[in-house]
Amino acid sequence: MTTERIPSQMLKGILEGAILIIIGQGETYGYALHEALNRLGFGDIPEGTIYPLLLKMQRNNQIVGVRHPSTTGPDRKYYHLSATGEQDAIAFSRQWQQLAAAMDQLTEGSEPREDED
Amino acid sequence: MTTERIPSQMLKGILEGAILIIIGQGETYGYALHEALNRLGFGDIPEGTIYPLLLKMQRNNQIVGVRHPSTTGPDRKYYHLSATGEQDAIAFSRQWQQLAAAMDQLTEGSEPREDED
DNA sequence: CTCTCTACCTTGTAATGCAAAGTATATAAA
DNA sequence: TTTATATACTTTGCATTACAAGGTAGAGAG
DSSP: OOOOOOOHHHHTTHHHHHHHHHHHTSOEEHHHHHHHHHHHTSOOOOHHHHHHHHHHHHHTTSEEEEEEEETTEEEEEEEEEOHHHHHHHHHHHHHHHHHHHHHHHHTTTOOOOOSOO | OOOOOOOHHHHTTHHHHHHHHHHHTSOEEHHHHHHHHHHHTSOOOOHHHHHHHHHHHHHTTSEEEEEEEETTEEEEEEEEEOHHHHHHHHHHHHHHHHHHHHHHHHTTTOOOOOSOO
16 A cells, blocks of 8 residues: 655645646535545545635635535535636646656656565 | 746745755755755755755765865865765655655645646 | 444644845946 | 855745634435
């Protein structure tokens, strides 16, 4: 199992972008986001991280939240991207690619072997 | 020119790992590190970021610094990895790969087109 | 009625990148 | 000599971020 925990310091500034992209692929709510991030390999991001972040993104007019009742539990707050959020999602993708490219440059031809553990 | 500025929040926790890897590829000093990071595409990381980080890494016994006189300017403090630092560099590489894999999953088949604007 | 799963929110803390300012050496220009 | 520039390292304080810990509440199972 290569599922290694990503340190929280490494996620700083990336979670917001990741969430922008996820919401951009279809409106969703906090609790489902928690499961989506886990499924994608970001690890078990706690609710104490996700919900305050969503509220901040709402304050910054990146996302818009609408409450909907659920028949199987408490209300859900569905979020979708605003125009600003869409632009931010695109900007984040570019910045991520820039970072990934720099990291690629860094580890070019000097990666530690992992053939046999 | 696709050289986009990587936001500082996005670098949090990644700079340390990147520096571990660079120093692992051959001992170097702060000022040269500043240029190397720029050349690799990480952007113009200010000295107020690099030097305090090196001092912290030294306190944490990840790197070892040795002063050497220079004939072309002030003394240089050359750093090399400690045993701890080598392990941390390897751990960081794994964690980065985990993060990059999660980001790949995220943008799978749903990237914004850039063919034509 | 209690327990669990779902679903959201708040407060306070530690970690990180950075701006701003300072110190000091070597070299070239005035 | 004086001034300026590139090199080279350090410190203090700030804004941002992920998180732990705790709280609130609805729906269904026992």
